[in-house]
Amino acid sequence: MKAARGLAAAPLRFELDGGALALLEPSHDVPLVSLVLALRCGSAADPSDRSGLARITMRMLRRGCEGMSAEQTDFRIDALGAEMAVDASPSTVAIHAQVISRNLDAFVDLLVRMLGSPAFHDAELGKLKRESVAEIVEARDSDRVVAHKAMQRTFFAGHPYGQNPGGTTGSVEAIDRDDVVAFHRRYLVKGNVVIAFAGDVTPERAPVLARRLVDALASGDAAPDSVPEPRSPPGRRLLVVDKPERTQTQILVGTMGTSPHDDDHVPLLVSSAIFGGTFTSRLMREVRSKRGWSYGASARAGTDRRRQAWIMWTFPAAQDAAPCLALSLELLETWIASGVTPRETSFIRNYLVRSHAFDVDTAAKRMSQALDVELLSLPADYFTGWVDKVRTVTAESATAAVKNRIRTDSLLAVVVGTASEVLEPLRAAVPRLDEASVVPFDAE
Amino acid sequence: MRDPAAGRSAWAAQANADTRDEGATLTYEGPHPFGGETLHRWRLGNGLTVLVLVDVTAPIVAYYTWINVGSRHERPGKTGLAHLFEHLMFGETEKLGAGAFDRKLEEIGAETNAATWVDWTYYHELIPADRIKLTIKLEAERLERLVLKEPQVASEKDVVANERRYRVDDDVEGFASELLYKTAFELHPYHWPTIGWMDDIRGFTPEDCVAFYRTYYAPNNATLVVVGHVRERDILLAIRDAYGRIPRQTVPAEDVAPEPTQLSQRQLSIRKPTTSEKLAVAFKGPALGDADHAALTVLSEVLFGGRASRLYRSLVVERELALDVRGWVSTFRDPGLFECWTTARASHTAAEILPVLDEAFERARMDLVGEEELARAQARLELGAVQQLETMSGKAEQIGFFETVLGDPTHAFHRVQAFRRTTAGDLRRVARRYLLHSARTVLTVVPETGPAPAGAAQ
Numbered sequence: 061m062k063a064a065r066g067l068a069a070a071p072l073r074f075e076l077d078g079g080a081l082a083l084l085e086p087s088h089d090v091p092l093v094s095l096v097l098a099l100r101c102g103s104a105a106d107p108s109d110r111s112g113l114a115r116i117t118m119r120m121l122r123r124g125c126e127g128m129s130a131e132q133t134d135f136r137i138d139a140l141g142a143e144m145a146v147d148a149s150p151s152t153v154a155i156h157a158q159v160i161s162r163n164l165d166a167f168v169d170l171l172v173r174m175l176g177s178p179a180f181h182d183a184e185l186g187k188l189k190r191e192s193v194a195e196i197v198e199a200r201d202s203d204r205v206v207a208h209k210a211m212q213r214t215f216f217a218g219h220p221y222g223q224n225p226g227g228t229t230g231s232v233e234a235i236d237r238d239d240v241v242a243f244h245r246r247y248l249v250k251g252n253v254v255i256a257f258a259g260d261v262t263p264e265r266a267p268v269l270a271r272r273l274v275d276a277l278a279s280g281d282a283a284p285d286s287v288p289e290p291r292s293p294p295g296r297r298l299l300v301v302d303k304p305e306r307t308q309t310q311i312l313v314g315t316m317g318t319s320p321h322d323d324d325h326v327p328l329l330v331s332s333a334i335f336g337g338t339f340t341s342r343l344m345r346e347v348r349s350k351r352g353w354s355y356g357a358s359a360r361a362g363t364d365r366r367r368q369a370w371i372m373w374t375f376p377a378a379q380d381a382a383p384c385l386a387l388s389l390e391l392l393e394t395w396i397a398s399g400v401t402p403r404e405t406s407f408i409r410n411y412l413v414r415s416h417a418f419d420v421d422t423a424a425k426r427m428s429q430a431l432d433v434e435l436l437s438l439p440a441d442y443f444t445g446w447v448d449k450v451r452t453v454t455a456e457s458a459t460a461a462v463k464n465r466i467r468t469d470s471l472l473a474v475v476v477g478t479a480s481e482v483l484e485p486l487r488a489a490v491p492r493l494d495e496a497s498v499v500p501f502d503a504e
Numbered sequence: 505m506r507d508p509a510a511g512r513s514a515w516a517a518q519a520n521a522d523t524r525d526e527g528a529t530l531t532y533e534g535p536h537p538f539g540g541e542t543l544h545r546w547r548l549g550n551g552l553t554v555l556v557l558v559d560v561t562a563p564i565v566a567y568y569t570w571i572n573v574g575s576r577h578e579r580p581g582k583t584g585l586a587h588l589f590e591h592l593m594f595g596e597t598e599k600l601g602a603g604a605f606d607r608k609l610e611e612i613g614a615e616t617n618a619a620t621w622v623d624w625t626y627y628h629e630l631i632p633a634d635r636i637k638l639t640i641k642l643e644a645e646r647l648e649r650l651v652l653k654e655p656q657v658a659s660e661k662d663v664v665a666n667e668r669r670y671r672v673d674d675d676v677e678g679f680a681s682e683l684l685y686k687t688a689f690e691l692h693p694y695h696w697p698t699i700g701w702m703d704d705i706r707g708f709t710p711e712d713c714v715a716f717y718r719t720y721y722a723p724n725n726a727t728l729v730v731v732g733h734v735r736e737r738d739i740l741l742a743i744r745d746a747y748g749r750i751p752r753q754t755v756p757a758e759d760v761a762p763e764p765t766q767l768s769q770r771q772l773s774i775r776k777p778t779t780s781e782k783l784a785v786a787f788k789g790p791a792l793g794d795a796d797h798a799a800l801t802v803l804s805e806v807l808f809g810g811r812a813s814r815l816y817r818s819l820v821v822e823r824e825l826a827l828d829v830r831g832w833v834s835t836f837r838d839p840g841l842f843e844c845w846t847t848a849r850a851s852h853t854a855a856e857i858l859p860v861l862d863e864a865f866e867r868a869r870m871d872l873v874g875e876e877e878l879a880r881a882q883a884r885l886e887l888g889a890v891q892q893l894e895t896m897s898g899k900a901e902q903i904g905f906f907e908t909v910l911g912d913p914t915h916a917f918h919r920v921q922a923f924r925r926t927t928a929g930d931l932r933r934v935a936r937r938y939l940l941h942s943a944r945t946v947l948t949v950v951p952e953t954g955p956a957p958a959g960a961a962q
Contacts (some may be wrong), residue, residue: 089561089753092890131821134812141877143810160887178821187821194827194849304777304952308669329938339606339616348722349603352662355670407611414613414632421562422895502779 068468069091070444071256074267078250078279081268083430085258087423091161093259094147094424097171097273098435099156099181100252101283103222110235112227113146114175114368115186117243118155123184132183133174142167150287152435153364161260168269175248176276192232197502203303203476204375206501207310209247210301213504215314219290219485228504254434258427274413285437289366292470294315295494297438300477301474302503309381309477310373313388315467317361317370320438324461326449328361330412331458334397334404335359338371342391343372351387353380365437370466378477382485385473389490399459412450419443476501509534512544513649515737519744525549527723528748530740536914539893541912543903546740550752551724554743557731565732567634567899568803569627569643570908573720573726575698576622576760576837581678581707583706584664584700585716587620588708591660593627594618598649602656605642612638620698623837624908630897637742643728644746647721652713653912661705668699674776676854677845680949684784687770688841688945694846727907731900763788763839773948776802780827783849783854783948785861787938789842792835793910798922800842800938804831805881806873807864808844812880814864815846825852825860837909841945842893842938854948868935872928885923889916 071347074082096132106113121131122137122144137144141160146153159167199205209224216222227235255270290317318328336343336359347357354374360369372392376384420426420443429443439445475486479498512532516672522530527550536543536939545786546554575586596602609616612635618627631639645873672678682697689933699705728747730739766788790796807814808831819826834840846857892898906915 087561090890090894092887131812133812135876135880138810138812138880141887145889158887159891160883162902177697187824190824190849191820191827193894194780197850198827198847200779203674245545269754306674308666308674338610340603340610344946348663350659352659353666355663355667375666377666377669407607411610411613413651415615417562417564417613418615418630419634421564424894 072263072266073429074270076250076267076271076274078274078277079282080270080274080277081249081254081434082267083254083256083427083434084261084263084266085423085427086261086428087258087456088260091260093159093161093164093210093261094233094427095157095159095167095256095425096154096256096431097175098152098254098431100152100248100254100282100435101247102149102152103223103225104150104287105247105283106227106395107229108223109219110227111223111231111252112192112225112241113235113239113243114153114247115146115225116192116232116235117240117248118146118148118153119188119355120180120185120240121155121174123188124179124181124432125173125271128173128181133170135169136170140167140170145359150221150223150225153205153225164261164269168272170467172272174322175273178244180237180244182237185237187242189232189235192227193229195432196226196229196232200502202245203306203308203310206303206408207312207474209367210299210476210503211312211314211371211472213472214291214299216388217293220287221290221366223366226229230504245278246280248277250274250277251279251281252283253277254431256427256431258423262418285365287366290316292467293472294435294470295313295471296469296471296490298488298493298496299474300483300492300496300498301476301503302498303475303476303500304478306378306478308375308377309482310476311381311385311388312371312373313392313471314369314371314474314475315471316465317368319367320363320436320442321423322465324457325466327453327461328452328465329458330405330408330450331395331400331462332359333360333412334400334408334458335391338408342357342395343374344387346387346391347374347376347384347400350358353377353384363436363438380483381477381482382489385486386489391470392466394467396462399462400455405453405455405458408455409450413447416447427489507667509515519741522544523744523748524737525748526785529746530907535660538914539633539917540895545913546951548744548748548763550748550750551722552743552747553727553907554740554906555727555729556736557734557899559731559899560733562896563633563733564896565631565633565734567629567631567636567639567643568729568897568900568904569647570587570729570904571625571721572725572745572908573625574621575695575696575700576694577720577758578696580696581704582712583696583704584698585708585712586625587698587700588660588664589713589716590618590620590625590627590706591664592652592656593646593650594650594715595656595660597645598651599645600642602650605646605849608642622694622698624905626901626904627810628897628900635707636734636739640746644750647726647747648750650717652710654710654716657708657710657713660710663849664699664705665702668702669707671672672697672699676782676949677962679776680774680782680784680947683772683774684786684843684945684947687772687947688766688786689763691761692838694763694836694838695842705882718753720755722755722959723747724752725755727904729900729904729905729907760838768942770929770945773950775950778949778951780848780850780951781852781854782819782845783857784947785844785858786841786945786947787940787945789833789840789938791809791839793837793951794839794936797833798919799926800833800933802878802881802885802923803931803934804833804842804870805884807831807868808879809881809884813863817862818864819846819857823860825849825857835909845923858946865935865939868931869939873931878926878928878931882923882926884921886920888922892916
């Protein structure tokens with residue numbers, strides 16, 4: 061039988077040369093190691109006419125390095141029982157890898173070559189750009205993705221958070237080798253990386269491997285955090301993203317949310333969970349359980365270095381879109397006006413405190429939390445103090461947070477549907493509407 | 505050395521001495537080595553199978569209830585009933601009002617969900633370890649005393665109709681996949697989708713649901729899988745007390761017709777509001793329990809698995825005809841499909857891609873796969889297998905899936921061994937056996953704005 065371990069302990073930290081940091085969450089339950097190499101900057105650092113650059117640069121690392129072609133690199137990754145992907149968000153871009161633990165050293169050797177001597181061949185960059193453009197076009201098949209992209213670029217228009225981490229077809233096509241080399245030179249440097257291991261690796265081995273990775277990088281400082289605080293766009297707006305033959309709609313309603321540094325951040329998250337965070341939340345009960353209008357219904361506040369949007373999501377049939385949007389807005393108004401009850405607050409506190417065990421039950425999850433603290437500049441006790449902070453939330457503090465932060469005079473409803481069928485009913489469903497517009501689903 | 509089986513059997517005899525109800529007696533049926541751990545098999549007198557894996561690495565428990573019923577047990581005109589029923593299981597019971605099941609579980613911090621597929625249905629909870637007993641009572645309650653009335657059934661039918669719109673009607677690949685199976689299977693129940701045809705979903709009555717419940721939701725048709733930070737004996741006694749009184753039922757023998765041998769290629773093309781052409785080629789494949797299944801899975805990995813696979817290299821990297829390629833062998837109780845999917849790039853067509861696929865299939869039939877290529881595929885499959893056992897939920901799902909489909913809860917490990925044993929000769933043999941032009945279905949999806957598809961089916 062395996063030994064029980066406490067799950068609340070912080071990960072091991074290793075300060076490395078040049079300002080690099082390594083983290084370790086050991087666990088020997090399965091012969092697997094998760095490895096993340098993350099930068100302290102993400103798509104928000106992309107030039108506005110080169111959005112997607114951070115992601116493209118990191119994806120180029122596996123497409124050829126000194127002594128190895130892209131094909132050889134791909135083959136080697138697979139042969140080691142490993143997988144590797146790049147994930148980009150406004151505040152960080154990272155390589156995520158998993159490898160069978162017996163091959164960890166060999167995989168790190170491969171990663172050292174990729175990091176230290178990337179070729180950035182023009183031909184490979186051309187291939188990747190064409191591939192990325194095709195991915196962007198293909199993503200238009202998903203109404204959900206279309207809705208979220210439209211919300212992001214419209215709600216945060218003019219702000220770096222409005223840039224899609226994957227870029228647009230135009231911005232990706234504009235990226236050239238000099239851009240990639242410059243990004244690599246500036247940001248893939250010792251002071252700007254955090255390396256994290258989780259799983260079947262020992263506290264003795266992890267820092268040795270991390271140093272090998274860091275030694276492959278040039279010296280350099282962490283990226284400056286120059287992203288401004290986003291401002292709430294004024295007015296109540298409706299944006300219909302027109303797509304033909306939709307039997308269903310995707311509805312997002314967004315307003316400005318919370319910053320992790322707000323005093324009332326946790327009370328707002330707790331109140332949002334009451335509103336739309338569980339299967340028995342207010343939103344789910346009214347939209348799905350009572351009326352059967354939507355398979356899912358949820359609301360959540362995003363977390364980033366700066367204030368992110370608070371968004372609720374439903375996806376009713378086209379004929380139910382207008383009443384569903386009207387009901388969602390009515391529930392939102394009631395939530396702000398009347399707040400939450402002590403009974404609801406007690407219930408959700410129990411849920412959040414007790415379900416916390418599932419946020420930290422694997423080494424990879426604990427590592428992910430520790431990485432978020434580093435990369436999103438969260439308060440040091442953001443996750444480790446979560447349970448204690450939730451316990452102190454009262455109905456009064458949760459209600460006050462909603463009244464203080466959630467505004468319905470600054471609100472954007474994005475609906476993906478067939479405009480000829482849904483626009484007019486939707487327009488009538490939004491009281492005090494300031495502006496309604498329609499864009500095609502392939503708009504960027 | 506102390507015999508753990510004898511110790512468990514002796515303990516069961518003691519526990520049974522206090523029990524008058526025959527349905528509540530506990531029988532130890534033996535250990536199953538599960539990696540470095542041991543899974544224990546128990547059975548209640550009413551036929552309920554209980555599989556327990558103690559894992560104290562985190563203070564949580566994964567509690568899975570697998571019911572041996574899926575869309576294969578339905579009949580034309582009543583398709584989607586197993587899936588609708590999965591939704592209804594979260595409704596009212598004799599003791600619990602509407603919404604109370606979820607509410608009580610959420611209050612203890614549990615995460616809960618369910619899934620239905622062609623061969624099975626499962627319900628799962630992830631629970632803080634100190635709250636397991638409430639979960640056991642709630643699961644037993646809904647297995648025995650579900651209330652099925654018109655308002656609840658009507659509302660849930662609307663939810664399922666919306667789920668169908670989301671997953672199928674407004675989803676290009678969801679729609680295409682449904683059509684692929686509808687075309688490839690003519691007689692076997694794999695012909696219809698698990699979510700059901702929309703007209704059938706709309707037509708269900710509470711009486712249909714009651715009959716389904718009484719037929720299939722029986723202890724002797726279910727398996728409980730418990731993985732986590734538990735004391736085995738405490739859990740067994742709690743399960744006995746909650747489930748022991750539920751009577752066994754007569755589950756009808758399966759009445760599934762085998763699919764006749766396919767003798768000629770089936771081809772169809774559809775128009776959809778999509779940006780690019782999509783191509784699916786599906787060969788008739790082996791059942792999960794067939795000895796060929798592992799070898800065909802390895803071959804699929806050689807052809808489609810990862811960026812270094814043959815067809816990714818050929819179609820995505822070198823010729824830039826496609827955006828992606830994917831292939832898998834369905835893991836069904838009866839013979840399913842070996843599905844190959846590609847998405848053409850905007851300026852290219854499925855007609856350009858099909859010859860490249862055919863060339864790769866022909867090469868697999870003619871030539872032996874090289875040692876390094878085989879090792880690459882095996883390494884990827886080993887990684888995937890380990891990843892599935894990373895969490896308690898992952899272990900519980902693997903145990904329950906293989907127990908329900910094959911009657912072997914540790915088959916995940918045997919499968920990895922089978923992948924390792926597979927030779928290049930095995931790959932060529934299964935390529936020759938399954939990659940048959942006459943036993944395949946070819947489906948093309950064409951953008952509505954593009955040229956009319958040749959031989960359009962609908």
